[in-house]
Amino acid sequence: xxxxxxxxxxxxxxxxxxxxxxxxxxxxxxxxxxxxxxxxxxxxxxxxxxxxxxxxxxxxxxxxxxxxxxxxxxxxxxxxxxxxxxxxxxxxxxxxxxxxxxxxxxxxxxxxxxxxxxxxxxxxxxxxxxxxxxxxxxxxxxxxxxxxxxxxxxxxxxxxxxxxxxxxxxx
Numbered sequence: 001x002x003x004x005x006x007x008x009x010x011x012x013x014x015x016x017x018x019x020x021x022x023x024x025x026x027x028x029x030x031x032x033x034x035x036x037x038x039x040x041x042x043x044x045x046x047x048x049x050x051x052x053x054x055x056x057x058x059x060x061x062x063x064x065x066x067x068x069x070x071x072x073x074x075x076x077x078x079x080x081x082x083x084x085x086x087x088x089x090x091x092x093x094x095x096x097x098x099x100x101x102x103x104x105x106x107x108x109x110x111x112x113x114x115x116x117x118x119x120x121x122x123x124x125x126x127x128x129x130x131x132x133x134x135x136x137x138x139x140x141x142x143x144x145x146x147x148x149x150x151x152x153x154x155x156x157x158x159x160x161x162x163x164x165x166x167x168x169x170x171x
Contacts, residue, residue, distance in 0.1 A: 087163030
């Protein structure tokens with residue numbers, strides 16, 4: 001049993017071998033370890049509560065700040081020269097961009113943005129059965145960036161295809 005803080009001249013059990021530990025009267029050896037254990041458990045409990053509060057706060061903040069991806073559909077069309085419509089897109093830097101390409105040409109194409117260090121291959125399709133290709137990237141810089149098809153630029157299979165990525169908007 002741990003008694004209240006020691007008051008000089010007052011011993012609850014004068015016959016017991018009593019010792020004074022941190023201002024508490026300890027009347028047998030196991031009570032000292034009991035006091036240490038209670039203090040240790042209280043310290044651990046406080047630490048667990050603090051760490052838990054920080055983890056849940058950070059998790060809640062991360063959950064709230066995950067932005068929805070920006071979605072665009074770009075159609076690759078054959079005709080008098082191959083073209084992509086729309087050719088230009090405006091995006092917010094730091095937010096994922098999901099592009100869906102609908103390629104109705106029989107040619108491979110790319111969506112290459114050197115300024116954003118991104119390139120994706122668009123597989124060929126057919127006018128009667130266009131190929132749908134989904135790509136995702138996250139622009140990490142503000143600015144205006146040219147995109148183009150590497151194959152159209154290098155192979156010149158019906159002319160250049162490209163446009164601009166305007167990474168300038170902010171929600």
